[in-house]
């Protein structure tokens with residue numbers, strides 16, 4: 001079961017639940033001060049769930065693996081509906097005054113560059129989601145190991161491209 005195309009379209013057409021506390025977020029010139037975002041929290045949660053999955057895998061505990069995988073599938077879908085700080089910052093106008101949480105359902109409020117970058121970001125998250133789905137369909141130890149490697153690689157690429165460099 002793939003992350004449905006309609007979900008991608010929905011995400012791209014502006015269902016951007018950008019829940020940055022914007023007033024706080026852009027209160028400083030240094031963008032690296034933006035640390036606490038909903039996407040960041042989702043990522044942290046994914047990190048701990050992936051760790052749980054790996055532990056389950058190492059102890060051949062199918063139930064534990066499934067429990068964490070279910071969370072990872074949900075979290076990666078949620079992450080596809082959020083906007084990274086680095087993309088939010090490409091927006092026009094006074095960043096301190098834009099409330100991205102109110103931009104949902106109206107992609108016209110995004111600049112061309114933001115739309116393009118956001119589409120690439122969503123694709124990266126979709127690839128991650130597809131890898132979690134591949135884990136869901138595999139019972140083979142070597143195959144699971146190889147998918148876990150791919151997840152690491154995908155994460156590395158996603159962070160290089162979209163995470164703040166600080």
Ligand code: HEM
Pocket residue numbers: 035036037038039040041043044046047048050083084085086121124125128151154155157158159162163164
């Ligand atoms: C299992 C895979 C992944 C894990 C475990 C993971 C983990 C993390 C962690 C721990 C953070 C720091 C959060 C914080 O300190 O607030 C983070 C941030 C971030 N990650 Fe990931 N990540 C994963 C995959 C990805 C992928 C595939 C992408 C992009 C396609 C991505 C994009 C980002 C971005 C943009 C941020 C900065 C948050 C923001 O802009 O609000 N991550 N990630």
